[in-house]
Each structure stands twice: as structure tokens, then as C-alpha cells.
Amino acid sequence: MADHNALPLVILAEKFASLPGIGMKTAQRLAYYVMSMSEKDVEDFADALVSAKKNVHRCKNCMNLTEREICPICSSEKRDKNIICVVEAPRDVTAFERTREYHGVYHVLHGLISPLDNMTPEKIHIKELIKRISEGKIKEVIMATNPTVEGDTTAMYIAGLLKPLGVKVTRLAFGLPVGANLEYADEVTLYKALENRNDM
Amino acid sequence: MADHNALPLVILAEKFASLPGIGMKTAQRLAYYVMSMSEKDVEDFADALVSAKKNVHRCKNCMNLTEREICPICSSEKRDKNIICVVEAPRDVTAFERTREYHGVYHVLHGLISPLDNMTPEKIHIKELIKRISEGKIKEVIMATNPTVEGDTTAMYIAGLLKPLGVKVTRLAFGLPVGANLEYADEVTLYKALENRNDM
Numbered sequence: 380m381a382d383h384n385a386l387p388l389v390i391l392a393e394k395f396a397s398l399p400g401i402g403m404k405t406a407q408r409l410a411y412y413v414m415s416m417s418e419k420d421v422e423d424f425a426d427a428l429v430s431a432k433k434n435v436h437r438c439k440n441c442m443n444l445t446e447r448e449i450c451p452i453c454s455s456e457k458r459d460k461n462i463i464c465v466v467e468a469p470r471d472v473t474a475f476e477r478t479r480e481y482h483g484v485y486h487v488l489h490g491l492i493s494p495l496d497n498m499t500p501e502k503i504h505i506k507e508l509i510k511r512i513s514e515g516k517i518k519e520v521i522m523a524t525n526p527t528v529e530g531d532t533t534a535m536y537i538a539g540l541l542k543p544l545g546v547k548v549t550r551l552a553f554g555l556p557v558g559a560n561l562e563y564a565d566e567v568t569l570y571k572a573l574e575n576r577n578d579m
Numbered sequence: 580m581a582d583h584n585a586l587p588l589v590i591l592a593e594k595f596a597s598l599p600g601i602g603m604k605t606a607q608r609l610a611y612y613v614m615s616m617s618e619k620d621v622e623d624f625a626d627a628l629v630s631a632k633k634n635v636h637r638c639k640n641c642m643n644l645t646e647r648e649i650c651p652i653c654s655s656e657k658r659d660k661n662i663i664c665v666v667e668a669p670r671d672v673t674a675f676e677r678t679r680e681y682h683g684v685y686h687v688l689h690g691l692i693s694p695l696d697n698m699t700p701e702k703i704h705i706k707e708l709i710k711r712i713s714e715g716k717i718k719e720v721i722m723a724t725n726p727t728v729e730g731d732t733t734a735m736y737i738a739g740l741l742k743p744l745g746v747k748v749t750r751l752a753f754g755l756p757v758g759a760n761l762e763y764a765d766e767v768t769l770y771k772a773l774e775n776r777n778d779m
């Protein structure tokens with residue numbers, strides 16, 4: 380925004396633009412929109428920002444975000460504590476919970492190993508996972524990181540650490556997405572789908 | 580977000596989702612991102628929201644957003660007070676200022692006439708424009724609303740009110756955008772470009 384614009388508006392637009400996926404044009408539009416909100420709504424928004432940051436932290440057990448000491452999933456009687464699903468980020472927990480088909484617990488790494496981005500194994504919550512497994516009677520650990528170079532690397536690295544502990548380590552299946560069109564599937568996915576074919 | 584998510588995060592995501600152009604998935608992503616910001620950055624963001632809403636209001640003269648009583652453009656010695664460019668919203672002022680070619684002043688309507696959306700002429704700042712013109716020695720009013728049904732209707736309506744006051748009313752030129760390809764121009768634009776052709 381040029382200097383004819385009110386400074387608080389310029390500052391607000393810059394704040395919006397600092398969020399991921401929001402460019403300067405969208406940020407300006409959002410700043411103008413805030414002007415059209417009621418003063419109470421704007422204050423509620425500001426409170427929601429501060430309150431989320433202050434009251435939400437990582438579950439002591441699984442590292443997922445929660446406002447309690449132990450998250451509702453870890454403290455639920457209904458969840459099978461013998462199966463741990465290892466994911467990159469809290470959003471992945473949300474994705475699995477949406478399926479309503481997974482009844483074990485989670486472990487959130489908060490990142491993936493990526494030497495090029497200076498993400499070393501110590502920077503993600505691997506040692507907390509090892510601790511959980513050495514303490515409890517874990518039957519299976521499902522490596523549910525994304526099927527990318529970083530996701531695969533992280534899954535392989537962790538599997539290497541866990542196998543000596545005598546725990547079963549599995550990986551999510553790769554294959555065609557449901558509803559996909561063969562014609563548009565990429566070669567690697569198609570190869571994985573062929574390789575992992577099942578009896579009918 | 581499902582009930583396994585921390586409530587403050589759910590509330591924050593809903594606040595983001597209430598902004599225009601931000602869906603629930605993006606809102607969740609933004610809420611998670613806020614968790615990764617420093618506490619100070621989050622508080623600065625919250626302050627920027629409240630401060631913009633509290634300190635920015637409409638210029639008494641042109642209705643553009645400003646933190647002063649009279650905006651920098653209206654109070655500048657360098658601007659030609661005899662030409663008023665009438666626009667729909669503050670973002671349009673920003674667009675004109677970017678050209679660095681307009682040296683008159685503005686009048687921001689804060690909306691367009693649109694009976695279907697219950698936007699009647701009284702709901703936008705038309706009477707403040709009439710007042711400015713009846714008080715000052717305005718030579719020209721440029722109707723710079725968008726070339727849409729609502730923009731054209733509003734421009735026609737205001738022109739009808741201003742002409743009896745003896746002021747020159749003009750409208751932005753319609754034609755091909757610079758760098759456009761004839762092949763892809765829509766019929767109405769091409770017709771306007773033909774109709775408004777200039778001598779070379």
C-alpha cells in the first residue's frame with residue numbers, strides 16, 4: 380500500500396501477508412474487510428489469536444496440539460493404546476480422524492527429516508516416540524508420513540530405530556486414489572499400484 | 580475441525596474462515612501456522628487488527644480510509660481540488676495512486692447501487708459528494724466505478740444528479756486492456772473498443 384494509505388491499515392495488511400499462501404493483494408483486501416467488521420468482531424478475532432497461541436500446546440504424550448496436558452485422544456478410554464500412527468503434523472491427525480476408521484493413538488513429529496532444509500532427526504519428536512515405545516506395550520507403529528522424499532526418508536529412518544525394539548512397523552499403502560482415472564495417474568503411482576496388487 | 584482438536588484452535592480457524600475468500604481448509608492451515616509463530620508475533624498481529632479498526636475511519640471530506648480527520652490526499656497542496664474521481668472502494672484509490680498519473684482528489688462511495696442486494700442510493704456516500712460539489716468550484720467529476728451493471732448504474736445515477744449542478748461529468752474509457760489479445764477479448768469489450776476508436 381502506498382503512503383496515501385492509513386498506516387495501521389498498511390501494518391495490518393503486512394501481518395496478513397506474513398501468513399502462508401496470502402499474497403500482498405489478498406492481504407490488502409483482508410485488511411479492508413476488517414474495516415467493515417464490527418469493533419466487537421475484530422476484538423474477538425484478536426482474542427482468538429492470542430488465546431489459541433497462549434492456551435494451546437503440545438500433548439505431553441503424543442505431541443498433538445491440545446489445551447489440556449494430555450490430549451482427548453490419548454486420554455480416551457476408547458482408543459487402542461497399542462497402535463501408534465506417526466504423522467508429520469496436527470493437520471494429519473485431523474485427516475485420519477475424518478475417516479472415523481482409525482481407533483489407535485497418534486504421534487506427531489512436527490516436521491520431517493530434510494537435510495537440505497537443515498531439518499535433522501533431533502529437530503523432530505523422534506526421541507519422544509522411542510521413549511513411548513520403550514515404556515509401553517506397543518504392538519504396531521504405522522508410519523503415516525506423506526509419500527514424498529522427506530516423508531519416505533523419515534519413515535525409513537524411524538523404522539530403522541524401532542525394529543531393534545521388536546515392534547511391528549508398517550507403512551501406509553501406496554496406490555491409485557479412489558475414484559482416480561488410470562489415464563491420468565503418474566507413472567510412480569501406477570507402478571506402486573501394480574506392485575501392491577491384491578487378490579480379488 | 581473435529582472435537583479432538585483444541586477448542587481455541589477451532590475458534591481461531593472459524594475466525595479466519597469468516598474472512599472473504601478463505602475456506603475452512605485454508606483457515607485450519609492458518610490456525611496451525613499461528614501456533615508456530617512466536618508469542619510476540621501473535622500479539623502484534625492481534626494488536627494490528629484492533630488498532631486498524633480503532634484508529635482508521637473515513638476522511639470527513641472524501642470518505643477514503645485514513646487515521647487523520649482529513650486524509651493525506653485531500654490535505655495535500657499538490658493535488659488539484661477541482662477534479663474529483665468517484666470510486667466504489669478504498670482499494671480503487673490505491674489502484675489509481677499506483678498509476679502516479681492522477682493528480683486530482685477522490686470520493687469513495689463505499690458501495691454501488693444494487694437494488695437486488697438492497698443497496699439503495701442512500702446507503703452509499705452520494706449526498707456527501709453532492710455537498711462537496713455544491714460547496715466548491717469543482718470543474719470535473721470522473722465516474723470511475725467498475726464497468727459492471729452496478730458500476731454503470733451508479734455512474735448513470737450520479738451523473739443524472741450532477742449535471743443540473745453545471746459540473747462536467749466524465750466516465751473512464753472502455754476498450755481493450757493494454758497487452759490484450761484480440762482473439763480472446765469478449766464481444767462487449769471489442770464493441771466498446773471499436774466504438775471509441777481514436778484518430779492515429
